[in-house]
Amino acid sequence: EDQVTQSPEALRLQEGESSSLNCSYTVSGLRGLFWYRQDPGKGPEFLFTLYSAGEEKEKERLKATLTKKESFLHITAPKPEDSATYLCAVHPMDSSYKLIFGSGTRLLVRP
Amino acid sequence: DTAVSQTPKYLVTQMGNDKSIKCEQNLGHDTMYWYKQDSKKFLKIMFSYNNKELIINETVPNRFSPKSPDKAHLNLHINSLELGDSAVYFCASSPSYEQYFGPGTRLTVT
Numbered sequence: 001e002d003q004v005t006q007s008p009e010a011l012r013l014q015e016g017e018s019s020s021l022n023c024s025y026t027v028s029g030l031r032g033l034f035w036y037r038q039d040p041g042k043g044p045e046f047l048f049t050l051y052s053a054g055e056e057k058e059k060e061r062l063k064a065t066l067t068k069k070e071s072f073l074h075i076t077a078p079k080p081e082d083s084a085t086y087l088c089a090v091h092p093m094d095s096s097y098k099l100i101f102g103s104g105t106r107l108l109v110r111p
Numbered sequence: 112d113t114a115v116s117q118t119p120k121y122l123v124t125q126m127g128n129d130k131s132i133k134c135e136q137n138l139g140h141d142t143m144y145w146y147k148q149d150s151k152k153f154l155k156i157m158f159s160y161n162n163k164e165l166i167i168n169e170t171v172p173n174r175f176s177p178k179s180p181d182k183a184h185l186n187l188h189i190n191s192l193e194l195g196d197s198a199v200y201f202c203a204s205s206p207s208y209e210q211y212f213g214p215g216t217r218l219t220v221t
Contacts, residue, residue: 046211097142097161
């Protein structure tokens with residue numbers, strides 16, 4: 001069965017303290033892996049798509065990487081405004097339109 | 112603004128009532144979705160339409176009925192509401208693989 005597991009469930013960082021969020025996945029074949037940011041009371045906001053192992057994408061303080069079994073979202077020198085829940089989703093090869101989401105990592109960055 | 116919009120933002124109703132949530136996107140996407148996000152923040156797909164045609168229908172009680180009058184709109188009608196239907200419902204649209212979400216509708220059934 002296709003599955004996405006994110007860790008840790010929650011992460012507290014001091015401003016400037018870099019860290020990584022993990023997304024492990026099990027799918028029969030991967031069409032794409034997606035990272036989203038969700039602020040309280042809002043819908044998920046699309047961040048990145050990764051298609052193949054070894055691929056990397058960057059946006060400001062965020063960098064997403066992909067291997068055959070997992071993806072990492074690296075946060076460099078985070079700021080309080082980076083506080084949010086980060087969601088990972090996979091698009092299985094055998095599904096034209098369906099995304100499978102993990103339960104997210106709640107990130108809190110303290111000033 | 113180009114976006115996915117949903118109405119209403121909040122919906123409080125009693126058990127047994129029937130309610131609808133509306134979604135509109137002006138992004139020109141062909142595919143639209145309904146998701147349910149439970150209290151543990153899991154986003155689970157319910158339905159998907161591509162050019163007004165139903166393409167994903169997950170294991171959802173048939174009290175839930177989606178309707179797509181055109182490819183820019185996807186509405187969700189819920190009959191005989193139950194306590195367990197309380198959740199946040201998100202609409203999304205997609206040009207290909209990545210999906211763009213609306214702000215959500217928080218449904219509370221009392």
